[in-house]
Amino acid sequence: MAVAKNERELIVTVSPHIRDEETVSRIMWTVSLSLLPALVMAVYFFGPRALYVTALSIIGSLFSEWFVEKITNREFTVRDGSAFLTGLLFAMTLPATVPFYIPLIGSFVAVAITKQLFGGIGYNIFNPALMGRAFVLITWPRAMTSWIVPTAAFVGLDAKTTATPLSLLKEEGMHKLIEVFGDKMNLYTDLFIGHRAGSLGETSVIALLIGAGFLLHKRYITWHIPLSFLTTVAVFAWIFGGKEGFFTGDPTLHLLSGGLIIGAFFMATDYVTCPSVKSGQILFGIGCGLLTILIRLKSGYPEGVMFAILLMNCFTPLIERNLKSKVFGARKEAMQ
Amino acid sequence: MNHLQQEKVSYWGLIKNGIFKENTIFRLVISLCPSIAVTNSVRNGFLLGVAVLFVQTMVNSTVALLRNFIHPRIRLPIFMLIISGWVTVVDLLMQAYARAAYKEMGLYIEIIVAFASILARAEMFASKNKVGAAFFDGLGSGLGFLVALVLISFFRELLGRGSLWGFQIVHTKPMLIMLMPTGGFLVVGLLMGFFNWIDINFYGGKGAGGAGGH
Amino acid sequence: MHDEFIKLFELFIAASVINNFVFTRFLGLCIFFGVSKKMETAVGMSITFTSVMVVSAALSWILLTYIMIPLDLTFLKIVIFIGIVAAFVQASDTIMRKISPGLYYKLGIYLALISTNCIIIAVPLIMTTEKYNFIESLVFALGSGIGFAISLTIMASIREKLELADVPRPFRGMPIAWITTALIALAFTGFSGLITM
């Protein structure tokens, strides 16, 4: 047979011969980018210390990733951005006042124990950032629950430390909240803008929503988990949240406060630790919502988003096992 | 464990075997509950370890002593009876002489009765060997248990309270989590992994984390 | 009556979730780690375990109230309770083999494991200490059994998933199972303070 003049060594691989441009590191860096508005707001409200805490926890998580991969002789994956993202997300869950060893140790727990010991990216069972936070919260409860007032201080309050809206609600009730924030509208606006005590990245709902909208637009996350999560929280807050009986709760307050928004859009949607089938995702979101409200209203903690997501992470393998994707075409056995 | 049933067994070898090669917690991974429950302080860990050591040794000796009189068909209930008898002795002794510690860990003392390790030793070794060997086998196994408990509680108390045996050692902020279940599970898991790592890297072992058992 | 019911419900929730035997009371760990490798065995164990637990709790309570306390024999509780469990397990083993060989084939192997499980002996012991009445004892036993079943199935599903994971070699098998349990226990602390008994 005639041989083409410029035939040379051809590469032979099996199909498909084209690949999508999406890569894991692009996903990770884009999600990190989408947290930028929240970080900016955190620095605006809590000052440069917010930046130090963030930097430390990112450094801590990058180091932990490198360290475990070094001693277990693995390929270094520091550049894929997943450790960076974990560090950033973890920082978002810390109060600005934490002593500097907390971001370092917490990010070590997050990356080294929760992620790398399980085999690295993709194999962790729990959301690393939240597990890091749960660890430091239980370990140093005092340091993790002393909040400072945003620089442009609360109306009528100029003390250095204060409580989060949710703990005010839990300990003193709605009337105290209104007293602190002026009136209900003020309360909602302050919560929406982020003018309140809380963790670095959870306070500014508007900044988080901008980031979340970006991710939704890029299709990095889908509506399934956030929507089912938020809806469940709103409905059950309305039913059980009121002091005067059923159906008197304030869903708006519950939606805007605590770490719900960052949890629903950035934490619960973590690919690795949520079910990958849509029906499972909705179930996961509902579970998160129920547990959040249960813990917020009944348990010893004022905020339940973190524990709710971690608890649902436990159930993710069970959900995935029982809710598989629906296969195309009726089963043959069923036809006969 | 066939190699243990040979005629010539050195007592020292039996003890070493119990502590290292067949360490109840780290190598065989059985009788785990107390490794978490009582190890939030070195003293409790030590006390329970001693209790187990005592029960194990006595059970082994009793079983070896009576081995020719026990009908094989009903041996397990008889062993259980012997074990629960000795556990009751320890239980009552501690109730009488160590009230404070008993209050904290009474339930776990009583639960020694359900320890698979004790029954396993009685069944696999003591019922087939002479009293002396059985005694030292029990001693070794009990010591291994004791060492493991003390090791775990060492880390937990040091990190969780900054103290050892109740004496304050360091004055940093303690890590409360180490006293909680999570800390216990974590310390055991990390220690197991660490021992496996040593085994793999320095002794060419397979890093068997134990098959697990009851 | 209404309050009574609420109290029983709370007891159930407390026993199953909040004071989950595995994650907060550190009991039943041997079985927990031993049979949580495959989902099938975990489910079989859960069923067998819960039923044995409820029945043996009932038997223990009757024996305790009508024989041991009147005769002042409570100091022998360890011997008696373990005797009850052993006897009951032996009996159900024999009965099951006769009546339903299929079920025996499925669940029989777990029966043998049960007598060395500390939860099964811990339930009557706790019952004695807390002075529960008959119904409460049953609810407590059922709650504990369900709680154990929950932890066992969660763990089994996670460990099946970990089979596919690239866990560093020294941590494969038991160590990572312990660390997983540590993290689950941490997540379960979220329930603390949910019901103050």
Added chain:
Amino acid sequence: MALLTFMGGVHPPDHKELSSGVSIKKASPPSRVLIQLSQHIGAPCKCTVQIGQEVKKGDLIGEPTGFVSAPVHTSVSGKVVALMDAPNAMGRMVPAVVIENNGKEEWTQLRDNPDYMKLPPEELKGKIKDAGIVGMGGATFPTHVKLSPPKEKPIDVVIINGAECEPYLTADHRLMVETPQDVIEGLKILMRVLGVKKGYVGIEANKPDAIEKMKEAASGIRDIEVSPLEVKYPQGAEKMLIKAITGRDVPAGGLPMDIGVVVQNVGTAVAIYEACRYGKPLIERVVTVTGLGIRNPGNVKARIGTPITELIEDRGGFADSPVKVVLGGPMMGFAQYTLDVPVTKGTSGVLVMSEKEYVPSGKFGHCIKCGRCVDACPMGLMPSMLSLFAERGFYEETKEYNLFDCFECGTCTYVCPSKRPIVQFIRLAKSLVKR
């Protein structure tokens, strides 16, 4: 109106612009052809010629050896010079006949039959069978077999597959634009053979000119409908096409005929028309020669047996350094290690990928369970789990995740951000698992 489609799928950049505007050109006659005797799914043909024998265009050179088989004809007139084994597109060695072209282009006896539509269905089917027609979309299933459904499975719909969802390929597109009438005639024959009242032509919406031409050709025929489809890979897969157009689900492990549907490719329809009208056997087909590695990408009408080097020369040769040569489309086609392979009845395209288009596929990362493959899988499988099981060697477990429903369209591998060779893992599992 929303376009018809199915659940899942992706839309890779299709690069059809390279060749979609280029009319079909007859390839220059090859000096010799290498005609493989196994160009279809089913039993290979038995050679009916000897070395040295003179043959005319359209002469039978391989006769079928079973029911699922199709005859093979020569595409040139000339002399048989060799009988040998040669690699096919999949790299397997198959028996082939080498014929030297004498340039006379002498046809064997052909009989024009303008009244072919009056022939009884059985006779039409016989003509299709004798012409050696197979599915020309790439699957190469003998067409007459598809047209012989068992009695208990009545057929009520025929669909002509003009989706051409594979990126780069434009052969069917050009056929529909240039000979829409032939496609419709082919469909009419199919409907007559099967006694079916309803015919569809499914075309992806990225070929508006083809849709328009086909609609024009079909206007006035009540029973034929042209259905624009959403642009999405693998829209042209039989099951997906049927779902999109009729809404029916082919049962898992079943065939389209189970739900009363027969699907034929555009090229096949044209071949059917030519066979019934002129008695012409399948000896040439339209091939898209494309890719950035080709100087003048375009569509050529090539004789079966033409070496692909000659097609490449025909389109101006290599433009850039070719890195990979693929027969078929980039999603399901086969990369070649030699350019000696000839055009067969199933060769829809020759894709020459240059350095720019080549995606190295070596290193891959962990599955991050992003669910992209689950969302994209047209069969509703969980490719992520399948690949994980296969990667760890748990082949038996893959059956629980419906391993054998996968038809290896490659969508999962395409979308995977970790660049995992998912479909490759699935193929591995398929070969190692007992059914």
